[in-house]
Amino acid sequence: MGSDCLFCRIVAGEIPATVVRETPRTLAFRDIAPKAPVHVLVIPKEHYADVATLAEGDPALAGEVLATAAAVAEDEGLLGDGFRLMFNTGAYGGQEVFHVHGHLFGGAPLGPMLARDLA
Numbered sequence: 001m002g003s004d005c006l007f008c009r010i011v012a013g014e015i016p017a018t019v020v021r022e023t024p025r026t027l028a029f030r031d032i033a034p035k036a037p038v039h040v041l042v043i044p045k046e047h048y049a050d051v052a053t054l055a056e057g058d059p060a061l062a063g064e065v066l067a068t069a070a071a072v073a074e075d076e077g078l079l080g081d082g083f084r085l086m087f088n089t090g091a092y093g094g095q096e097v098f099h100v101h102g103h104l105f106g107g108a109p110l111g112p113m114l115a116r117d118l119a
Ligand code: 5GP
Pocket: 006, 015, 017, 018, 029, 030, 031, 032, 033, 034, 087, 088, 094, 095, 096, 097, 098
């Protein structure tokens, strides 16, 4: 994917990011526009468009992304009070960057799961 993908460019070091954890196959960095006191994006270094594609293509790597998110949650002191891990997917999910990323939110009560009840 490379140069067309913002997060591939972050992995390549072409765009700066505040990295909080790196493993051989994953990267975690702070969101540029945080929506909570802690807002970290957790990605596989390899390009997958979304969480469904990642889970289908490399379930072990999906597990590594979760493990990195959990490690960041621990580093950020979120395990006691809790946190939210969210993968926006596709149009209805509000996904804007099509390189799979988990949003790790914490550091304050996060409110309802959805802004509105859509049921
Ligand atoms: P999505 O809507 O795709 O789930 O989330 C994309 C996220 O990427 C947004 O929260 C946005 O603030 C973040 N973002 C967009 N561009 C950059 C960037 O250049 N650097 C970082 N660190 N985050 C970014």
